[in-house]
Amino acid sequence: MATLTQSVQSSDSYFAALAVAERRALHSFFDQHVVEDDDLGHFAFDEGDYNALPVHLASRIVHTVPGAMLEF
Numbered sequence: 001m002a003t004l005t006q007s008v009q010s011s012d013s014y015f016a017a018l019a020v021a022e023r024r025a026l027h028s029f030f031d032q033h034v035v036e037d038d039d040l041g042h043f044a045f046d047e048g049d050y051n052a053l054p055v056h057l058a059s060r061i062v063h064t065v066p067g068a069m070l071e072f
């Protein structure tokens with residue numbers, strides 16, 4: 001039964017992080033990533049916060065929302 005509870009919490013944190021990433025992407029030039037973490041569950045991550053995406057984060061990305069702002 002613990003696995004079921006953990007799975008529900010994990011999916012809740014995924015959808016919460018996805019909602020944050022989608023909102024941020026509307027107003028950003030950078031991609032927004034949903035990253036899986038053992039302690040936090042899932043969290044939204046702005047690619048623009050880093051010059052180069054660290055490998056330890058890139059390997060845990062489970063979904064990416066492209067930035068919606070365009071440069072002309």
